[in-house]
Amino acid sequence: MKIQACDISKKFGSFDALRDVSLEVPTGQLTALLGPSGSGKTTLLRVIAGLETADQGEVIYGDSNVTGLSARDRNVGFVFQHYALFNHMTIFENIAFGLRVRKWKNDAVGERVHELLKLIQLENLAKHYPSQLSGGQRQRVALARSLAPQPKVLLLDEPFGALDAKVRLELRRWLRSLHDEMHMTSLFVTHDQEEAFEVADRVVVMNHGRIKQIGSPHELDIDRQAHGEASIAARVLGISRSRSLVKLSLAAIDDAKLLEVEMDYQRDRELNLMSAMKSLCIRITSVFSCRARRKSK
Amino acid sequence: MNQRPLVLEANYATAVEADSAVHVIDVPATNLAAPPRAPSRRATKDPAWVRVVCILGALAFLGLFLMVPLAVVFAEAFKRGASVYFASIREPDALLAIRLTILTTLIAVPLNTLFGLASAWAIARFEFKGKTALITLIDLPFAVSPVIAGLIFVLLFGAQGVLGPLMEARDWKFIFAVPGIVLATTFVTFPFVARELIAFMQSTGAEEEEAAIVLGATGMQTFWRVTIPNIKWGLLYGIILCSARAMGEFGAVSVVSGHIRGETNTIPLHVEILYNEYQFAAAFAVASLLALLALVTLVIKKIVEYRAHQQLLESQKGVSP
Numbered sequence: 357m358k359i360q361a362c363d364i365s366k367k368f369g370s371f372d373a374l375r376d377v378s379l380e381v382p383t384g385q386l387t388a389l390l391g392p393s394g395s396g397k398t399t400l401l402r403v404i405a406g407l408e409t410a411d412q413g414e415v416i417y418g419d420s421n422v423t424g425l426s427a428r429d430r431n432v433g434f435v436f437q438h439y440a441l442f443n444h445m446t447i448f449e450n451i452a453f454g455l456r457v458r459k460w461k462n463d464a465v466g467e468r469v470h471e472l473l474k475l476i477q478l479e480n481l482a483k484h485y486p487s488q489l490s491g492g493q494r495q496r497v498a499l500a501r502s503l504a505p506q507p508k509v510l511l512l513d514e515p516f517g518a519l520d521a522k523v524r525l526e527l528r529r530w531l532r533s534l535h536d537e538m539h540m541t542s543l544f545v546t547h548d549q550e551e552a553f554e555v556a557d558r559v560v561v562m563n564h565g566r567i568k569q570i571g572s573p574h575e576l577d578i579d580r581q582a583h584g585e586a587s588i589a590a591r592v593l594g595i596s597r598s599r600s601l602v603k604l605s606l607a608a609i610d611d612a613k614l615l616e617v618e619m620d621y622q623r624d625r626e627l628n629l630m631s632a633m634k635s636l637c638i639r640i641t642s643v644f645s646c647r648a649r650r651k652s653k
Numbered sequence: 654m655n656q657r658p659l660v661l662e663a664n665y666a667t668a669v670e671a672d673s674a675v676h677v678i679d680v681p682a683t684n685l686a687a688p689p690r691a692p693s694r695r696a697t698k699d700p701a702w703v704r705v706v707c708i709l710g711a712l713a714f715l716g717l718f719l720m721v722p723l724a725v726v727f728a729e730a731f732k733r734g735a736s737v738y739f740a741s742i743r744e745p746d747a748l749l750a751i752r753l754t755i756l757t758t759l760i761a762v763p764l765n766t767l768f769g770l771a772s773a774w775a776i777a778r779f780e781f782k783g784k785t786a787l788i789t790l791i792d793l794p795f796a797v798s799p800v801i802a803g804l805i806f807v808l809l810f811g812a813q814g815v816l817g818p819l820m821e822a823r824d825w826k827f828i829f830a831v832p833g834i835v836l837a838t839t840f841v842t843f844p845f846v847a848r849e850l851i852a853f854m855q856s857t858g859a860e861e862e863e864a865a866i867v868l869g870a871t872g873m874q875t876f877w878r879v880t881i882p883n884i885k886w887g888l889l890y891g892i893i894l895c896s897a898r899a900m901g902e903f904g905a906v907s908v909v910s911g912h913i914r915g916e917t918n919t920i921p922l923h924v925e926i927l928y929n930e931y932q933f934a935a936a937f938a939v940a941s942l943l944a945l946l947a948l949v950t951l952v953i954k955k956i957v958e959y960r961a962h963q964q965l966l967e968s969q970k971g972v973s974p
Binding site: 406426428432436438441443453454458501505 | 860861863864865866874878883964
């Protein structure tokens with residue numbers, strides 16, 4: 357079942373979280389919403405799930421307009437960044453929750469939960485509580501819980517964001533293979549382009565409440581080579597300063613060196629600014645172009 | 654594939670169009686600062702004599718203002734023997750006072766639990782205009798002197814009050830009667846549950862409730878199966894504090910009760926009357942009941958605090974990987 361979002365706008369106070377966003381998630385595909393924090397990607401996902409109401413615009417699942425429906429009646433699976441497991445319930449009861457509130461019979465609940473526990477390979481932990489599990493295990497439980505009531509679409513909000521690098525890598529490959537088995541229409545939010553490119557069939561790049569680009573990872577790759585257009589999240593590895601020059605070494609999330617930037621700073625005022633800032637915008641094209649290439653092994 | 658699949662490279666040689674690219678790079682502030690040094694123990698430690706003086710001072714204060722009065726209450730209560738002690742508690746007026754106190758607590762506490770839940774839910778889970786005003790309003794009973802709180806109700810419902818004629822016409826009695834006592838107690842103890850729950854609910858966040866709703870739970874199912882188990886220790890803590898205050902409230906109740914023996918006397922008022930009549934042993938005997946209740950409350954409070962802390966630790970463990 358495909359998901360359509362048409363002309364969605366959403367304001368938080370005076371902040372435009374989404375501006376006239378239209379998006380189509382094709383049936384059976386895994387689509388990634390990629391963008392820096394504050395780009396509106398999570399808001400869009402929550403609007404599609406029904407956890408947030410848009411100021412304007414419509415959400416359509418398949419042929420039915422669900423704009424007026426609450427999250428409860430949309431029958432979606434939703435996975436939260438911080439798992440949002442019910443800490444006072446066992447793993448079994450966590451997964452069973454969506455079935456119990458739908459008044460499934462006890463036998464059917466047991467059968468379905470065991471099926472899912474098998475799928476996430478945690479059958480022996482059914483009687484444990486979430487606090488006894490590792491982060492990766494918890495996120496798998498959260499996924500199983502969201503799949504239990506057999507939703508028509510699966511929405512994931514930074515599902516690997518709270519995990520460490522190694523587990524993140526394992527889990528996203530597992531998610532990909534799971535998706536290849538089930539072919540459920542899925543949309544997931546991430547700020548990690550590597551993640552988006554590795555896992556998704558299609559990547560939707562967002563920034564400032566708008567969709568900037570849509571394409572397969574391959575298409576976007578070529579596109580970036582041609583135009584040098586992309587937003588990347590990175591952090592500073594090191595700064596060296598001389599009298600009039602600031603040199604920044606930037607790294608992507610996993611510490612691989614990404615690029616080095618040299619900037620002319622003649623005035624002290626700007627140097628002070630440098631030490632206080634939290635984010636940095638560089639109009640790369642005015643200095644040099646940025647080329648992407650795919651490396652395999 | 655253990656290499657990153659995508660590598661961005663700066664290429665200084667390539668010429669480019671002017672306006673196509675904006676790169677946003679997040680730089681965590683911590684990377685720019687020097688790494689924090691482990692605090693030196695030596696430097697933060699005070700000299701021995703300062704520590705001794707401070708500890709002794711605190712102990713002396715604690716003993717003088719908390720332990721001695723508590724001991725005196727029980728000592729005076731049993732001064733004329735256990736038989737006098739139990740006789741003064743079993744005396745009809747005392748029993749009626751105890752009954753009225755329990756009745757008042759049983760009405761005021763559930764009401765404030767309900768109000769507290771509703772207001773905490775509204776404040777912790779929704780954004781609306783006048784939210785800060787509402788928070789301030791909830792704290793009002795703490796800011797107002799209990800005597801003034803009692804006077805408010807006398808001025809409102811009393812014979813000379815705004816609603817006095819109306820009450821008289823219907824033959825309703827609020828002031829110098831049980832409803833007035835319940836009303837005054839409810840007013841004074843209003844903030845306990847609400848304040849406790851607001852802090853608790855704000856710290857737990859709404860994600861689990863959202864998860865329940867997406868899974869198809871109704872509002873009621875979400876409330877009973879997810880919200881209540883999450884906030885139960887905070888709720889219990891608020892209820893304990895509220896009950897302790899409801900049982901011990903003197904000022905507001907004193908103004909509205911009219912001190913009618915065997916009718917509108919609560920335990921604190923009964924103690925005062927006995928004391929004013931020079932029945933010291935009886936006064937202290939009844940007072941010791943309140944002191945006992947306070948001690949029990951403290952123990953329960955300690956247990957609940959411990960459990961709430963454990964739960965908080967667990968939910969924090971739930972967030973970090």
